[in-house]
Amino acid sequence: MPALPGPGRLTPRVSLLTDDAFAYVHGRTLELLATVGVRFASARARALLREAGAQVDDESMVVRIPAELVEQAVAAAPHDVLLAARDGAHDCLLDRSCTFVGHDGMGAMTLDHRTGERRPSTDQDLYEACVVADALDELGFCWYVATPNDAPPAVQSLQGIVTMLRGSGKHAQGDLSDPKLVPFALEAAAAASLGGVWDPARPVFSIVYCPVSPLQHDADALDAALLLAEEGVPIVVYSLALAGATSPVTLAGTIVQTNAEILSGLVALQLAAPGSPFVYVGNSSILDMKTSTFGACGPEALLFNLALTEMGHRYGFPVLSGGLSSDAKELCMQSGYEGGTMALLSTLARADLFVGMGMLDSAQFLYLPKMVLDAEVVAQCAHVARGVQLDDESVMLAVSARVGPGGHFLAARETRTFLRRGEHHQLKLFQRGSYEAWRAHPVSEAERATAAVDEILATHRPPALPTGGEERIAAAVAAAAEAID
Amino acid sequence: MSDQYGPLKQAVIDGNADLTGALVQAALAQGAKAKEILEGALLPGMEVVGQRMKSGECFIPEVLLSARVMQGALDTLKPLLAEGEGGGLGTVVIGTVEGDLHDIGKNLVGMMLSGAGFEVVNLGTGISPAQFVAAAEEHGATIVGMSALLTTTIPRMKETIDALGAAGLRDKVKVMIGGAPVTQAFADEIGADGYGANAGAAVDRAKSLVK
Numbered sequence: 001m002p003a004l005p006g007p008g009r010l011t012p013r014v015s016l017l018t019d020d021a022f023a024y025v026h027g028r029t030l031e032l033l034a035t036v037g038v039r040f041a042s043a044r045a046r047a048l049l050r051e052a053g054a055q056v057d058d059e060s061m062v063v064r065i066p067a068e069l070v071e072q073a074v075a076a077a078p079h080d081v082l083l084a085a086r087d088g089a090h091d092c093l094l095d096r097s098c099t100f101v102g103h104d105g106m107g108a109m110t111l112d113h114r115t116g117e118r119r120p121s122t123d124q125d126l127y128e129a130c131v132v133a134d135a136l137d138e139l140g141f142c143w144y145v146a147t148p149n150d151a152p153p154a155v156q157s158l159q160g161i162v163t164m165l166r167g168s169g170k171h172a173q174g175d176l177s178d179p180k181l182v183p184f185a186l187e188a189a190a191a192a193s194l195g196g197v198w199d200p201a202r203p204v205f206s207i208v209y210c211p212v213s214p215l216q217h218d219a220d221a222l223d224a225a226l227l228l229a230e231e232g233v234p235i236v237v238y239s240l241a242l243a244g245a246t247s248p249v250t251l252a253g254t255i256v257q258t259n260a261e262i263l264s265g266l267v268a269l270q271l272a273a274p275g276s277p278f279v280y281v282g283n284s285s286i287l288d289m290k291t292s293t294f295g296a297c298g299p300e301a302l303l304f305n306l307a308l309t310e311m312g313h314r315y316g317f318p319v320l321s322g323g324l325s326s327d328a329k330e331l332c333m334q335s336g337y338e339g340g341t342m343a344l345l346s347t348l349a350r351a352d353l354f355v356g357m358g359m360l361d362s363a364q365f366l367y368l369p370k371m372v373l374d375a376e377v378v379a380q381c382a383h384v385a386r387g388v389q390l391d392d393e394s395v396m397l398a399v400s401a402r403v404g405p406g407g408h409f410l411a412a413r414e415t416r417t418f419l420r421r422g423e424h425h426q427l428k429l430f431q432r433g434s435y436e437a438w439r440a441h442p443v444s445e446a447e448r449a450t451a452a453v454d455e456i457l458a459t460h461r462p463p464a465l466p467t468g469g470e471e472r473i474a475a476a477v478a479a480a481a482e483a484i485d
Numbered sequence: 486m487s488d489q490y491g492p493l494k495q496a497v498i499d500g501n502a503d504l505t506g507a508l509v510q511a512a513l514a515q516g517a518k519a520k521e522i523l524e525g526a527l528l529p530g531m532e533v534v535g536q537r538m539k540s541g542e543c544f545i546p547e548v549l550l551s552a553r554v555m556q557g558a559l560d561t562l563k564p565l566l567a568e569g570e571g572g573g574l575g576t577v578v579i580g581t582v583e584g585d586l587h588d589i590g591k592n593l594v595g596m597m598l599s600g601a602g603f604e605v606v607n608l609g610t611g612i613s614p615a616q617f618v619a620a621a622e623e624h625g626a627t628i629v630g631m632s633a634l635l636t637t638t639i640p641r642m643k644e645t646i647d648a649l650g651a652a653g654l655r656d657k658v659k660v661m662i663g664g665a666p667v668t669q670a671f672a673d674e675i676g677a678d679g680y681g682a683n684a685g686a687a688v689d690r691a692k693s694l695v696k
Binding site for chain 1: 543589635638666670684
């Protein structure tokens with residue numbers, strides 16, 4: 001048989017926007033920013049915007065942002081962003097070549113897998129979620145998955161960053177909504193970094209900053225983000241509208257408003273710190289119009305994520321999207337479907353990051369056993385994303401010739417070779433095998449997941465901080481608590 | 486009475502402002518008492534809307550349209566109601582606590598409370614304990630409602646309850662709290678009288694608190 005090179009690796013990709021659609025959404029976004037404007041409660045942001053040529057009304061705090069400022073900010077932000085890890089083997093370089101997955105966030109509650117009780121989250125819950133994250137290959141970075149309610153309220157977000165840094169060698173992406181906490185967060189990050197100094201070229205933590213829909217920026221949270229951007233901390237701008245309530249009921253209206261909220265944040269950040277690392281968030285949601293609660297998942301969210309992820313990529317930004325989340329209150333078909341479809345679409349839209357591991361109830365509560373099941377879903381998504389290798393070696397015509405009609409491939413050396421190379425995905429907690437074998441030992445999925453989590457918590461230890469790091473971090477939190485009280 | 490006010494009740498249910506206004510005027514012109522219109526048509530109409538919301542038959546924006554129509558009709562009737570006939574269930578002072586800008590949930594509850602017959606004073610966002618106390622005094626509040634979305638701001642709720650106590654108002658007002666991080670357990674812990682897991686539940690709880 002004559003050799004043919006074949007097309008090589010084929011990888012699936014999903015896309016929603018045409019060139020015209022991108023231009024249209026961008027154009028409507030610029031119109032919204034220039035005419036309706038955005039309310040900036042931060043005096044510093046208003047001053048930066050005024051100086052750059054935006055029209056600022058100090059009384060209403062509304063800033064109308066001209067198109068040129070948006071275009072300049074888009075051009076100024078870097079295309080590739082490094083989310084460095086304490087353990088350098090886990091660095092996340094966001095350059096459109098990989099999808100890294102993180103926890104969901106941020107849960108005020110935890111469903112305790114030991115007692116079955118749903119209760120306010122503690123610092124220990126966050127720590128354990130990070131230890132599990134550290135142990136799971138499928139999880140690329142830590143997110144602020146549980147609020148340490150037992151820490152003093154004024155320093156909770158700082159405590160969250162510290163606990164993520166201690167609990168895992170992977171990158172920590174947290175929240176910091178008070179500018180007074182910035183120096184303490186930098187000190188904690190320095191203490192956790194190799195060499196004991198803050199290195200803007202290797203930021204071991206990043207921050208999620210949330211505009212308040214519709215079209216508003218809080219003063220403290222944005223001031224903190226501006227200070228952090230100046231120090232080289234990557235800022236993830238996460239606008240979370242509720243379609244029909246805090247944004248138009250239509251998907252189109254919410255896509256444009258969300259884009260406008262993110263870009264207005266970007267403009268302020270790039271004015272304060274030109275070229276500072278920025279991550280766009282392709283995710284939005286609806287208000288459930290019958291229960292008046294947040295609807296994080298479902299067909300609307302899938303379409304929001306696709307459209308916005310592609311908007312971010314077309315601007316040239318790294319994008320964080322959603323996946324694995326569910327509005328379900330338990331592990332069930334709803335949680336598997338909602339989480340799995342969103343994870344797969346975010347993977348195939350080639351989001352640089354997506355979050356959603358370990359939570360249920362619209363990201364209201366942490367449930368650790370879900371993390372290991374989510375990891376199983378992530379592994380399957382990655383296998384789909386890897387696609388199909390199409391060439392003569394993988395078509396295996398020569399083997400077919402050897403086996404012939406009516407033979408079998410089980411004993412062929414090539415079969416073993418390809419299996420060892422991972423041609424077939426292998427399940428960990430999900431099940432195949434015979435019904436009888438399962439009946440003989442009917443352990444539920446939740447029980448298997450719980451056992452896996454308990455095993456990790458009993459045996460896995462995250463990499464230690466550099467010498468003296470624990471003491472420095474504890475001192476930073478204590479100093480912050482004192483300074484802010 | 487139900488036949489007489491059937492169309493008006495239906496106009497409230499449908500959220501039809503023009504028709505509601507016209508039917509209220511017509512009823513008054515025919516000599517109907519304001520209290521009768523309120524109790525015979527408007528409140529029963531809202532009762533139906535509330536039931537439909539609970540059973541998942543109608544959308545929140547439809548409830549709000551009816552609530553707005555109800556408010557418009559009440560504005561017409563109020564000057565005609567005798568003292569003590571306010572029809573109202575009392576005054577609710579509502580706001581988002583200090584440090585928190587999120588107000589959609591609180592606004593939703595406010596609109597639905599006013600539709601249910603409460604007088605609602607919406608203070609807005611970022612309200613300090615002192616501002617809650619001052620507003621409760623000024624408006625003779627029956628209920629003070631506090632909302633928070635951020636876990637970092639929910640401690641302000643307890644501070645507000647303490648401030649109401651220090652001002653000698655705690656036995657005169659009921660305190661309700663709500664928002665994503667709030668739970669019944671938290672409400673119990675800080676000594677709030679009521680908590681609603683969603684807007685509909687908050688209205689039910691408010692009604693039961695003033696009965």
